[in-house]
Amino acid sequence: MATAQPNPLEIPQQLPDLTVMTTQGDINLAVLKGQYTLLYFYPKDLTAGCTTQAQDFRDLLPEFEKLGVTIYGISRDSLKSHDKFTIKESIPFALISDPDEMVCRYFDVIKTKNMYGKQVQGIERSSFLFDQQGQLTQSWRKVRAAGHAAMLLDFIKQLA
DSSP states (O other), rough: OOOOOOOOOSSBBOOOOEEEEEEEEEEEEOOOSSSSSEEEEESSSSOOOOOOOHHHHHHHHHHHTTTEEEEEESSSOOOHHHHHHHHHOOOSEEEEEEOOHHHHHHTTTTEEETTTTEEEEEOOOEEEEEEETTTTEEEEOOOSSSTTTHHHHHHHHHHH
16 A cells, blocks of 8 residues: 655755664654754665765764764665674764665655666665754755765855
């Protein structure tokens, strides 16, 4: 039975009222207020680009935290896969597991991609920044893994 999907985000909009599974316990996205919240979507754990992106966020995390930013990485991978990724790459922030694609579809990041001549549905690397009131401040789509974390940090510094 199909369920109605929320409409894709339009600025400004609140963090969605969705409870998600993370490597640090279940959370409801709607309660992530009082600090900036950065949600970044990536295709797959333990792949080259996604590892580079996670390492960049990991390495810059102290600077994000000084600015009051909490980071969450999101993919369709299982918590077991996320746990392996977290341990292997020493990822200190929570990774959200979205195997049913509820969060991915809410943020409209599931796109048709060409993989070796075949069309498949996958996550378009994207990031969404929410302010202290839970309002969407900015979104970035079709981003490159390398350098994205530094670009986001520079953007957030300009807000401060």
